[in-house]
Amino acid sequence: MSAALPETTLATDIAAGLARVETLFDAQLTSAFPAVNDLCRHVERYRGKMLRPTLVLVSGLAFTGDGTQLRSEHDIVAGTVEMIHMATLVHDDVLDDATMRRRGETVNFLRGNETAVMLGDYLISNAFHLCSRAGDPALNLRLGEVTNTLCEGELLQLSRRHDLGLDEPTYFEIVRRKTAVLVGASCELGTRLAGAAPADVVAMREFGERLGVAFQIQDDLLDLLGDEATVGKSIGRDLEKGKLTLPVILHLARTQGESRLTALEAIAAKDGETVRAMLTRSGAVDAARARAVSIVEEAKRLLPQTRRTGSRELLLALADRVVARDH
Amino acid sequence: MSAALPETTLATDIAAGLARVETLFDAQLTSAFPAVNDLCRHVERYRGKMLRPTLVLVSGLAFTGDGTQLRSEHDIVAGTVEMIHMATLVHDDVLDDATMRRRGETVNFLRGNETAVMLGDYLISNAFHLCSRAGDPALNLRLGEVTNTLCEGELLQLSRRHDLGLDEPTYFEIVRRKTAVLVGASCELGTRLAGAAPADVVAMREFGERLGVAFQIQDDLLDLLGDEATVGKSIGRDLEKGKLTLPVILHLARTQGESRLTALEAIAAKDGETVRAMLTRSGAVDAARARAVSIVEEAKRLLPQTRRTGSRELLLALADRVVARDH
Numbered sequence: 001m002s003a004a005l006p007e008t009t010l011a012t013d014i015a016a017g018l019a020r021v022e023t024l025f026d027a028q029l030t031s032a033f034p035a036v037n038d039l040c041r042h043v044e045r046y047r048g049k050m051l052r053p054t055l056v057l058v059s060g061l062a063f064t065g066d067g068t069q070l071r072s073e074h075d076i077v078a079g080t081v082e083m084i085h086m087a088t089l090v091h092d093d094v095l096d097d098a099t100m101r102r103r104g105e106t107v108n109f110l111r112g113n114e115t116a117v118m119l120g121d122y123l124i125s126n127a128f129h130l131c132s133r134a135g136d137p138a139l140n141l142r143l144g145e146v147t148n149t150l151c152e153g154e155l156l157q158l159s160r161r162h163d164l165g166l167d168e169p170t171y172f173e174i175v176r177r178k179t180a181v182l183v184g185a186s187c188e189l190g191t192r193l194a195g196a197a198p199a200d201v202v203a204m205r206e207f208g209e210r211l212g213v214a215f216q217i218q219d220d221l222l223d224l225l226g227d228e229a230t231v232g233k234s235i236g237r238d239l240e241k242g243k244l245t246l247p248v249i250l251h252l253a254r255t256q257g258e259s260r261l262t263a264l265e266a267i268a269a270k271d272g273e274t275v276r277a278m279l280t281r282s283g284a285v286d287a288a289r290a291r292a293v294s295i296v297e298e299a300k301r302l303l304p305q306t307r308r309t310g311s312r313e314l315l316l317a318l319a320d321r322v323v324a325r326d327h
Numbered sequence: 328m329s330a331a332l333p334e335t336t337l338a339t340d341i342a343a344g345l346a347r348v349e350t351l352f353d354a355q356l357t358s359a360f361p362a363v364n365d366l367c368r369h370v371e372r373y374r375g376k377m378l379r380p381t382l383v384l385v386s387g388l389a390f391t392g393d394g395t396q397l398r399s400e401h402d403i404v405a406g407t408v409e410m411i412h413m414a415t416l417v418h419d420d421v422l423d424d425a426t427m428r429r430r431g432e433t434v435n436f437l438r439g440n441e442t443a444v445m446l447g448d449y450l451i452s453n454a455f456h457l458c459s460r461a462g463d464p465a466l467n468l469r470l471g472e473v474t475n476t477l478c479e480g481e482l483l484q485l486s487r488r489h490d491l492g493l494d495e496p497t498y499f500e501i502v503r504r505k506t507a508v509l510v511g512a513s514c515e516l517g518t519r520l521a522g523a524a525p526a527d528v529v530a531m532r533e534f535g536e537r538l539g540v541a542f543q544i545q546d547d548l549l550d551l552l553g554d555e556a557t558v559g560k561s562i563g564r565d566l567e568k569g570k571l572t573l574p575v576i577l578h579l580a581r582t583q584g585e586s587r588l589t590a591l592e593a594i595a596a597k598d599g600e601t602v603r604a605m606l607t608r609s610g611a612v613d614a615a616r617a618r619a620v621s622i623v624e625e626a627k628r629l630l631p632q633t634r635r636t637g638s639r640e641l642l643l644a645l646a647d648r649v650v651a652r653d654h
Contacts, residue, residue: 035486036479091448095441114422115485117444121418122478124448128455129471137462144456151449152363158442159362 010061010310017057017070017078018050024079028130029123039107039119043086046102049325051215051318052085052186053078058318059190059204062311070194073134077143077189080131081182084147087123088154090116095158096241098234106234139189146185153177162242164252164264171249172213179219180212187211203304207315210299215322217292220245222326224276225285231327236272246291248275251284292323337388337637344384344397344405345377351406355457356450366434366446370413373429378542378645379412379513380405385645386517386531389638397521400461404470404516407458408509411474414450415481417443422485423568425561433561466516473512480504489569491591495576499540506546507539514538530631534642537626542649544619547572549653551603552612558654563599573618575602578611619650 025047029040056078060070092098093106094116100106108116124147131143157174160166187208192201222231223238224247238245248267255263259278266274279285296319303319306312352374356367383405387397419425420433421443427433435443451474458470484501487493514535519528549558550565551574565572575594582590586605593601606612623646630646633639 031479033479033483033486036482039482087448091444094444113440115482117418117421117447118478118481118485120444121414121447121451122475122482124451125471125474125478128467129475132464132467132471135464135468137459137464137467140455140459140464140467141462144452144459147452148449148456151445151452152358152360154445155363155366155442155449156360158445159360 009066010308010314013061013070014054014057014314017061017075018053020075021050021053021057021078021082022047024075024130025082028079028083028126036122039111039115039122042104042107042110043090043119043123045104046086046089047082048102050082051322052081052183054318055183055186055208055211056081056190058311058314059187059208060194062306062308062315063191063194063196063200065307066309073136073139073193074190076130076134077139077186077193080127080143081186081189083123083127083130084143084150084182087120087127088150090120090123093234094120095154096234096237098237100228100232100234103232142185142189146181149177149181153179153181157243160244162268164244164267166244166249168246168249168253171244171246175213175216176209179216180209183212183215184209200304203302207299207302207319210295210302211319211322214292214295214299214319217246217288217295218323218325220247221285221288221292224272224279226326239267239270239272239275245288247279247284247288250287250291251279251282254282254284254287289323296320296323336393337635337641340388340397341381341384341641344388344402345380347402348377348380348384348405348409349374351402351457352409355406355410355453363449366438366442366449369431369434369437370417370446370450372431373413373416374409375429377409378649379408379510381645382510382513382535382538383408383517385638385641386514386535387521389633389635389642390518390521390523390527392634393636400463400466400520401517403457403461404466404513404520407454407470408513408516410450410454410457411470411477411509414447414454415477417447417450420561421447422481423561423564425564427555427559427561430559469512469516473508476504476508480506480508484570487571491571491579491594493571493576495573495580498571498573498576502540502543503536506543507536510539510542511536527631530629534626534629534646537622537629538646538649541619541622541626541646544573544615544622545650545652547574548612548615548619551599551606553653566594566597566599566602572615574606574611574615577614577618578606578609581609581611581614616650623647623650 026044031037056074057070060074089101090107093101094108094113098106099109107119131140153174157178184205188201188205191204220238223235226235228235251263252260263278266278299319300316303312303315353371358364383401384397387401416428417434420428421435421440425433426436434446458467480501484505511532515528515532518531547565550562553562555562578590579587590605593605626646627643630642
C-alpha cells in the first residue's frame with residue numbers, strides 16, 4: 001500500500017500545478033478590450049495535451065525530494081512555454097492555410113489572416129511579459145534564445161518549401177529548431193529551477209529535445225495518414241504547402257529510376273492518395289515510425305537518475321506517449 | 328565660439344551612439360543561415376528616421392551632465408525599440424497588403440506573406456533577446472508591457488475596420504496604444520537609465536507619447552494626401568483597408584445631411600480622389616494638421632528641465648520635425 005502513495009501524490013501535484021498554470025495563463029491574457037478577450041478565449045480552446053508545461057512541472061518535481069514544492073518560477077515558465085507554443089500554432093495555421101484546429105475552426109479561418117497575425121504577436125508579447133514577471137534575467141535570455149532558434153527553423157523550412165532535394169540532415173536541423181528546442185528547454189528549465197546538478201540539467205534538455213523530434217515525426221505521420229476527424233485539425237497540409245517530411249525523404253532516398261520519377265511527380269502534383277499509397281508500400285512510413293520510436297528509446301536511455309518517487313516512470317511514460325498518439 | 332562647442336559634442340555623441348546601435352542591431356540578427364541573413368539585410372534597409380533609438384539616446388544624454396557617457400543599457404534599449412518597430416512594420420505591411428516601403432519592395436510582396444509573418448516573429452523574438460542581454464528584469468517587464476499594449480491597439484483597430492461610426496476617443500485610444508506607447512517608452516527608458524528623478528522620467532514619457540500621437544496623425548495625412556514617390560511607401564492603404572483616420576473622423580463630425588451621406592458612400596467605395604477633395608474642402612485636413620501641431624506644442628510645454636547643454640533645443644527640434652515631414 002505504502003508504495004502506491006507517493007505516486008498518487010506526484011499525480012496530484014502535477015494536476016494542481018497544471019491548474020495553477022491555466023489560471024496564470026488566462027490572467028496574463030486578460031485585456032480591457034472585449035474584442036481581445038474573445039480572441040484569447042478562442043485560443044484557450046487550443047490547449048490540449050499541455051505537453052510542454054507538463055514537462056516543466058514533472059522535470060521540476062523529479063529533481064526536488066519527496067514532499068517538497070515547486071517554485072513559483074516553475075509555474076511562470078510552464079505558462080510561458082505554453083503561450084509561446086500557442087503563438088506558433090496561430091501563426092502556423094496562417095502559414096498552412098489551415099481551417100481546423102482541435103476540432104474547431106482556426107482564427108485565420110474565422111477572423112482572417114490579419115487578425116491571426118496580430119493575435120499571434122499578442123501571444124508572443126505576453127509570453128515574454130509573463131516570463132519577465134519571474135524577475136530572473138537568465139530565464140528571459142534562455143527563452144529568447146529558444147524563440148530565435150524556433151523562428152530560424154521556420155524561416156529555414158519556408159526557404160526550402162517545394163525543394164524536392166531536401167535531405168535528411170536538413171530535415172532534422174529544421175525539426176530540432178522549430179519543435180525540439182522548446183520541448184528541450186521545458187525539461188531543462190524545470191530541472192534547473194529545481195536546483196539540480198548541471199549534468200542533470202543538460203541530460204534533461206537532451207531528453208526533451210529527442211521527445212520534440214519524435215513528436216514532430218509523429219505529427220508528420222498524422223498529417224500524411226491520419227483522418228481529420230480523429231486528428232482534429234487540418235491534415236495533408238505538408239504536401240499541400242510543399243513541406244518535405246521524413247517519410248517522403250526516406251521514400252525518395254530508397255527509390256530509384258522510374259519509381260522515383262513517379263514519386264516526384266505525385267509529390268509535385270500534391271496527389272495525397274498516391275503519395276500515401278507509395279510511401280506505405282515502400283516501407284517509408286514504417287521506417288519513419290521506427291525512427292521516431294528509436295529516438296524515444298534514445299531519450300529514455302539519456303534520462304538521468306531522478307529524486308522524486310514515481311517521477312522516472314512518469315517521464316518514461318510521457319516519452320512513450322509522444323509516438324503512441326493518434327491526435 | 329564656446330557656446331557652439333557643447334552642442335557639437337552632443338551631436339557627435341548622438342551620431343556615435345546611433346552607430347553603436349546599428350552595429351548592435353546587425354550583430355543581434357546575424358544567423359548561421361544565409362536565408363535568414365538575406366531577409367534581415369532587406370529589413371535593415373527599412374531603417375530610416377531612427378526616431379525611437381534617437382529619442383532613447385537624446386533622453387539619456389539630456390539627463391546626464393556635460394561630458395558624461397551613456398550606459399551600455401542605453402544602446403541595448405535603443406536597439407530593442409528599433410527592432411520592435413521594424414517587426415511592426417513587417418507585420419503591418421502584411422496587414423495592409425503594402426507593396427512598397429522606404430522606396431523598396433516589402434518582404435510580403437517579394438517573398439510572400441508567410442515569410443513576412445515569420446520574419447516579423449524573428450524580429451520580435453530577437454528584440455526580446457537583445458533586451459534580455461541587459462540583465463535588468465525591469466527593462467524586460469516594461470518593454471513586454473509596451474508590446475502587449477501595442478498589439479492590443481492593433482487588434483482594437485482590426486476589430487473596428489470598416490466601422491464608419493468610429494469616434495475620436497476610440498481613434499486616440501488606438502493610436503496611443505499602437506504608436507505612442509513605444510515612442511513614450513523610448514523617452515522614459517532613456518531618461519530612467521540616466522538616473523533622472525522620477526518626475527522627469529514621467530514627464531519625458533508624456534512628452535514622447537504626445538510625439539507618437541502627432542507622428543501617427545502625420546502618417547495618416549501622408550497616407551491620405553502624399554504621393555508615393557515622396558513618401559516612399561504604399562499610400563492610400565487606410566481607406567483601402569477600412570481604417571478611419573483623424574481627417575475622416577473630423578470630416579464626418581462636421582458634416583450633416585446629404586453631404587454626410589455622400590462622404591460615407593465615397594469612404595465605403597474607397598474612392599480616394601473624392602475623399603481627398605471633400606476632406607480638403609471641408610477643412611478636415613487642416614483641422615487634423617492643426618491637431619497634430621497642437622499636440623506637439625503640448626509635448627514641448629511638458630518637456631522638463633534637462634541637464635546637458637543643447638539637449639533641450641534638440642528635443643524641441645525633434646518634436647517639430649514629427650509634424651514637418653513629407654515621408
